[in-house]
Amino acid sequence: MQKPDSLIFDMDGTLWDAVDTYASSWNLTFEKLAIKRIIGRDELMGxxxxxxRKLTKILLPDLDDDKAMGIYMDVNETRRQIIPTSGGxxxxxxxxxxxxLSTKYKLFVLSNCAVGIIPLFIxxxxxxNDITxxxxxxxxxxxxxxxxQILIDKHELKNPVYVGDTQGDAEQTHMAGLPFIFVSYGFGKTDDYQLRFDDFESLTAYYMSL
Structure with a gap:
């Protein structure tokens, strides 16, 4: 594996754990819409x-796509409102x-979240000042x-790697033709990786030593 010029990070399960805040955003929305449903941390963690779209099919299977996505948009608006105080x-x-790492590499965050969540995490x-x-x-x-690929093209990246915590991250990374770096402390499990780190300090030490 070549020395990278950039590190692209997943957010949830890789950089922070905000599952309790995310669950609250669902439950506050359900309460507002008078939907008798409570989502717990364990259910959301999986x-x-x-x-x-995949998430709403599992959490709201009885609703049509448009209705489910409408609720999902509501949840994300609630989430944007509460993250600044609840965080993760x-x-x-x-x-x-x-x-x-930002002194040596271009750093990026790429997540399957709604617009506006990544800046709140950052x-x-x-x-x-450290995220490109x-x-x-x-x-x-x-x-x-x-x-x-959008980030690669936009920033003319030569040897990026993606750092994530799930099998889905591994699959998507390989589809992009990039090396997958697995952090084992997050939400998922996989054996499909080029490198594995059990804590962020080890990852930092490794890439600072290259």
Whole structure:
């Protein structure tokens, strides 16, 4: 594997855990719409990283696509409102590691989330000066491999890698023709990776040593 010129990071399960806040955004929306449903952390945890349309089919199977996506849009608006105060748990070593890595690499965040969530995470983590660019599923409704290519073309990246925490991340990364770097402390499991790190400090140390 060649030395990378850039690192593209997944967000949820890779840089932070905001599942409790995400669950609250669903439950506040259900309450507002008088839907008798409560989503717990464990239920949502198994769905993290999923594209919006797939997610709504699982969580709202009895609703037609338009109605389900309308609720999903409501949830994301609620989420944008509560993240600045509820936030999430940034994983140990992430804020410091990103600041170090940005001195040596172009850094990006690419997530299957709604528009506006990544900037709120970046602000919460205090890494606004360290991230070159970001792209979310909500920007164009396209899968991760497509959005990886957008970042590659836009920034003329030569040897990027994608860092994520799920089998889906691995599959999308390989579809984009990139090396997949797995962090094992997140939400998923996979054996399909080029490198594996069990904490963010180890990842930082490795890439700073290249």
């Amino acid at each position: 769905l993290m990283g999923m594209e919006g 748990n940034v994983y140990p070593g992430v804020t410091e590691g990103i600041k170090q 602000s919460w983590a205090g890494i606004g 660019d970001s792209i979310a599923y909500g920007y164009n409704g396209m899968p991760k491999h497509h959005n990886m």
